[in-house]
Amino acid sequence: MSTRVFGEPIRRLEDPRLLKGKALFVDDVDFPDLLHVAFVRSSFAHGKIRSVDVDAARARDGVVAVMTAEDLGDYWSPGPLLVPPPPIKDIEFNNRTQVPLAKGKVRHVGEPVAIIVAESRYLAEDARDDVFVDIEPLDPAVDLEASAAADAPKVHDDLASNVAARVRQDKGDYEKAKAAAAHVVSGRFFYDHGASAPMENRGIVARWDDRSDRLTVWDTTQAPIPLRSGLAGLLGLAEAQVRVVAPFIGGGFGPKIMMFYPDEVLIPWLALKLGRPVKWIEDREESFFSTTQERSQIHHAEMAIDEEGRILGVKDHFLHDTGAYAPYGLTVPINSQCTLLGCYRVPAYSSSFEAIYTNLPIVTPFRGAGRQHGVFVMERLLDLAAAKLGIDPVGIRRRNVLTPEEFPHKHGLIYQDFTELEYDSGNYPEALEKAATEIGFATFRSNEQPQMRADGRLVGIGLVTYVEGTGIGPYEGARVTLESDGTVNVATGVGTQGQGHFTSFAQVVAEQLGVEVAKVRVTTGDTDQFHWGTGTFASRGAVVAGNACHAAALEVRRKILDLASQQFEAAVEDLELLDGEVRVKGVPDRAMTLGELAVLANPMRGAVIPGTEPGLESSRYFGPDRGTTASGVHAMIVEVDPATFEVEIKRYVVVHDCGIVINPLILEGQIVGGVAQGIGNAFYEKLAFDEDGQLLNASFMDYLLPTSTDVPKIESHHIETPSPLNPLGVKGAGEAGAIPVGALFAQAIEDALRPLVPDLTIAEIPLSPDRLFELVHGTGSDENSGGGSQ
Amino acid sequence: MNGRARRGSAESRHLLSDFLRHELGLTGTHVGCEHGVCGACTVLINGEAVRSCLVFAVQCEGAEVTTVEGLAAEDGELHPLQEAFQAAHALQCGFCTPGFLMSLLPFLEERRDSGALTDDEIRDALGGNLCRCTGYQNIVEAVRLAHTKMSGGAGNSAGNSVGTSTGNSAGTCAAEGA
Numbered sequence: 001m002s003t004r005v006f007g008e009p010i011r012r013l014e015d016p017r018l019l020k021g022k023a024l025f026v027d028d029v030d031f032p033d034l035l036h037v038a039f040v041r042s043s044f045a046h047g048k049i050r051s052v053d054v055d056a057a058r059a060r061d062g063v064v065a066v067m068t069a070e071d072l073g074d075y076w077s078p079g080p081l082l083v084p085p086p087p088i089k090d091i092e093f094n095n096r097t098q099v100p101l102a103k104g105k106v107r108h109v110g111e112p113v114a115i116i117v118a119e120s121r122y123l124a125e126d127a128r129d130d131v132f133v134d135i136e137p138l139d140p141a142v143d144l145e146a147s148a149a150a151d152a153p154k155v156h157d158d159l160a161s162n163v164a165a166r167v168r169q170d171k172g173d174y175e176k177a178k179a180a181a182a183h184v185v186s187g188r189f190f191y192d193h194g195a196s197a198p199m200e201n202r203g204i205v206a207r208w209d210d211r212s213d214r215l216t217v218w219d220t221t222q223a224p225i226p227l228r229s230g231l232a233g234l235l236g237l238a239e240a241q242v243r244v245v246a247p248f249i250g251g252g253f254g255p256k257i258m259m260f261y262p263d264e265v266l267i268p269w270l271a272l273k274l275g276r277p278v279k280w281i282e283d284r285e286e287s288f289f290s291t292t293q294e295r296s297q298i299h300h301a302e303m304a305i306d307e308e309g310r311i312l313g314v315k316d317h318f319l320h321d322t323g324a325y326a327p328y329g330l331t332v333p334i335n336s337q338c339t340l341l342g343c344y345r346v347p348a349y350s351s352s353f354e355a356i357y358t359n360l361p362i363v364t365p366f367r368g369a370g371r372q373h374g375v376f377v378m379e380r381l382l383d384l385a386a387a388k389l390g391i392d393p394v395g396i397r398r399r400n401v402l403t404p405e406e407f408p409h410k411h412g413l414i415y416q417d418f419t420e421l422e423y424d425s426g427n428y429p430e431a432l433e434k435a436a437t438e439i440g441f442a443t444f445r446s447n448e449q450p451q452m453r454a455d456g457r458l459v460g461i462g463l464v465t466y467v468e469g470t471g472i473g474p475y476e477g478a479r480v481t482l483e484s485d486g487t488v489n490v491a492t493g494v495g496t497q498g499q500g501h502f503t504s505f506a507q508v509v510a511e512q513l514g515v516e517v518a519k520v521r522v523t524t525g526d527t528d529q530f531h532w533g534t535g536t537f538a539s540r541g542a543v544v545a546g547n548a549c550h551a552a553a554l555e556v557r558r559k560i561l562d563l564a565s566q567q568f569e570a571a572v573e574d575l576e577l578l579d580g581e582v583r584v585k586g587v588p589d590r591a592m593t594l595g596e597l598a599v600l601a602n603p604m605r606g607a608v609i610p611g612t613e614p615g616l617e618s619s620r621y622f623g624p625d626r627g628t629t630a631s632g633v634h635a636m637i638v639e640v641d642p643a644t645f646e647v648e649i650k651r652y653v654v655v656h657d658c659g660i661v662i663n664p665l666i667l668e669g670q671i672v673g674g675v676a677q678g679i680g681n682a683f684y685e686k687l688a689f690d691e692d693g694q695l696l697n698a699s700f701m702d703y704l705l706p707t708s709t710d711v712p713k714i715e716s717h718h719i720e721t722p723s724p725l726n727p728l729g730v731k732g733a734g735e736a737g738a739i740p741v742g743a744l745f746a747q748a749i750e751d752a753l754r755p756l757v758p759d760l761t762i763a764e765i766p767l768s769p770d771r772l773f774e775l776v777h778g779t780g781s782d783e784n785s786g787g788g789s790q
Numbered sequence: 791m792n793g794r795a796r797r798g799s800a801e802s803r804h805l806l807s808d809f810l811r812h813e814l815g816l817t818g819t820h821v822g823c824e825h826g827v828c829g830a831c832t833v834l835i836n837g838e839a840v841r842s843c844l845v846f847a848v849q850c851e852g853a854e855v856t857t858v859e860g861l862a863a864e865d866g867e868l869h870p871l872q873e874a875f876q877a878a879h880a881l882q883c884g885f886c887t888p889g890f891l892m893s894l895l896p897f898l899e900e901r902r903d904s905g906a907l908t909d910d911e912i913r914d915a916l917g918g919n920l921c922r923c924t925g926y927q928n929i930v931e932a933v934r935l936a937h938t939k940m941s942g943g944a945g946n947s948a949g950n951s952v953g954t955s956t957g958n959s960a961g962t963c964a965a966e967g968a
Contacts, residue, residue: 700827
């Protein structure tokens with residue numbers, strides 16, 4: 001048989017357990033003496049806590065403990081700053097992080113005020129009604145622009161204003177570029193992202209075991225290892241006494257990497273204090289407050305172009321809503337700032353932003369992590385420029401995309417991974433032409449669209465590009481062990497939330513060891529199995545952990561060949577690894593199974609050669625210099641119903657380049673799933689806060705996730721430009737699908753509506769049928785619109 | 791319960807979903823929203839797909855209930871629908887999957903003898919279940935594949951160009967450690 005498995009569309013090894021309902025998720029962890037938790041949460045966005053009366057709750061049968069901030073004593077402290085600000089000149093950052101339970105003041109609806117522990121979740125929720133929280137409401141900072149004003153209510157009283165950060169990055173001389181420009185286009189752009197809404201809510205179970213003197217925590221986290229280190233520090237335990245298990249996780253998409261959530265601080269502490277295991281599982285309503293989300297930015301941006309539509313420079317200033325606290329630092333707005341440059345040659349760039357504290361839930365990365373916002377601004381500016389010059393969306397992009405000869409391309413900015421933003425490789429013109437051809441851009445514009453318009457139909461076409469910085473450091477590791485039955489064990493520190501790591505990592509290792517992929521058993525997210533690493537975020541699993549698996553597999557391969565060379569008294573060059581055996585090439589009877597070799601590698605007494613390590617095993621690490629840049633082009637054809645303004649996606653084409661592909665089946669799933677989330681962001685999902693900071697749609701009845709009838713068939717195509725930054729040549733793919741969809745909706749719908757409003761500019765996301773009606777008929781507020789040219 | 795009589799006690803207010811998961815230990819049924827929208831908790835009650843978060847356990851006394859644990863054969867062989875989900879890569883995190891499977895079973899049984907299913911029919915049948923990972927496309931393929939298998943027919947073979955089996959599809963992953 002052939003053992004070529006890398007790059008093949010291999011069915012996922014983890015599926016049978018998931019399909020049979022046998023995979024372990026956090027809420028499946030159970031113990032006979034398990035206690036259950038419910039939180040009492042603030043119903044005000046901003047207020048002074050006068051008192052919290054928990055006496056009646058404590059007196060209720062079945063209630064074991066009720067705690068407020070005061071009851072935590074010295075254990076109460078604000079959470080850590082996960083990502084400090086990058087080393088950008090003159091950066092201002094006013095660090096305020098979340099607290100375990102609100103003390104003195106509440107800063108967003110849903111902020112926890114008290115925690116109830118009871119014999120069952122039903123009883124804990126009963127007791128919630130017994131707690132009386134007396135809050136004096138204060139004016140909240142909700143609207144982003146109003147919150148940025150000097151006279152806004154202050155989220156943090158000890159700060160001078162609600163400004164969490166001020167950051168400016170420049171490249172070239174924008175003003176000079178503008179002076180030389182033939183045209184300048186500009187606009188105010190509003191982009192709002194939403195709730196990540198994984199189908200599994202967050203949850204945590206903690207159990208202290210007196211006999212082993214150890215704490216075990218099962219958590220829906222994307223970062224089990226940092227959680228373990230942090231918990232050990234908080235609880236005064238040695239790291240070796242803490243085991244964090246991130247078992248199967250029902251989707252993450254970013255917010256599950258935030259830490260420490262109040263529950264993550266409190267539940268392990270309570271398990272130690274009460275001497276019984278404790279569980280908290282978030283419910284869907286509270287997930288809209290107790291899990292972080294992504295929200296809005298407001299950009300004022302302009303682009304200077306020459307006569308031919310070449311970009312001379314871009315200037316942008318934006319406000320970023322960071323919510324009540326900023327534990328994740330500036331990752332989201334820095335991503336927006338850097339990703340705005342996209343696939344293009346931009347000689348001058350002047351970009352500044354202010355991150356603003358508001359009385360709304362905390363903002364941290366959600367799939368795309370601010371990249372959408374930047375891509376939206378850039379693509380809209382290009383569309384304005386194209387309109388100004390009378391060229392089409394493909395033409396303006398053709399003139400500005402970087403060519404393969406221009407790589408590596410330095411942008412002269414500092415990226416979220418603290419290194420200089422430098423694109424490693426790509427083939428943007430090929431992707432652009434392929435997408436334009438696949439969607440049939442030219443013929444649609446010349447033939448189909450005019451005919452359909454003549455029939456009174458509102459049809460439009462769009463095409464946008466994007467980049468995605470992926471696979472950032474610092475590092476991940478993996479241990480590969482060949483066992484005596486021929487099984488290969490792989491352990492890595494990253495957690496998994498559905499990305500297919502059990503299969504793709506197995507492919508990487510099987511390729512080097514010449515075994516069936518089903519012989520490779522992958523463990524992720526268990527700190528007892530592997531305790532070095534950071535986590536699953538920034539589309540880095542395949543790049544960073546994948547290359548660590550590759551490095552460890554190569555080392556085990558070397559050990560196998562060395563040992564076999566001694567056994568067979570043959571040169572390493574004359575050996576081959578195939579079908580789970582090591583063989584002397586061309587001599588079929590001189591072969592041993594890898595299992596037999598593993599037994600020999602574990603010497604009995606008398607057979608040890610001093611200095612040798614036992615086993616066919618290796619732990620290796622991979623830490624890239626910098627992130628690798630994936631890219632792509634999306635195109636679509638839409639039809640808008642002139643009566644209802646419902647939008648139907650007639651075709652959706654993706655051309656994507658994430659370097660060398662490990663498993664096309666899994667990659668395709670990542671891309672299509674990302675597009676579906678992008679469609680939700682562009683047209684269905686909107687966190688509707690009122691002026692008091694109350695979320696009006698905190699349920700799946702009202703916060704609309706796209707369903708099977710909303711997401712069309714996605715036609716996806718791939719080109720492979722290897723990354724020079726890692727041995728496998730891979731780039732990340734996790735977030736790409738979701739990034740350009742908002743920009744594409746705006747462009748295509750604008751095109752469709754042109755017969756009704758020839759000069760319509762859509763400068764906001766999300767859209768909806770109601771909002772399109774308002775934009776066309778001008779009866780609604782247009783405060784979030786306003787692109788134009790000068 | 792999956793062909794066997796099971797006994798347990800439930801307060802009148804206990805949801806069927808909680809009773810299945812925490813009293814009977816059938817944790818394959820997942821809870822995604824507890825307000826009847828996402829469909830992750832779907833089970834069969836007397837052959838009909840029902841959201842177990844909208845049913846009290848006591849309402850099911852004497853009923854025939856099937857959960858995802860009842861789908862595969864005793865020897866572990868996957869049901870054709872489960873097999874199709876793996877072949878088409880119709881699951882990623884897998885949390886919503888049991889609900890999809892249970893919603894689809896009555897649909898596929900009902901349509902067993904009908905001709906090829908259209909995309910629209912399949913998408914309508916999936917409309918009551920939310921998936922946040924896949925974008926539904928591969929689930930549509932899986933349903934088509936399962937329909938072909940369950941009808942015992944060739945002839946309707948669209949969507950077969952998926953996943954390469956590795957010979958041994960038994961789960962070899964490990965993520966837990968309870």
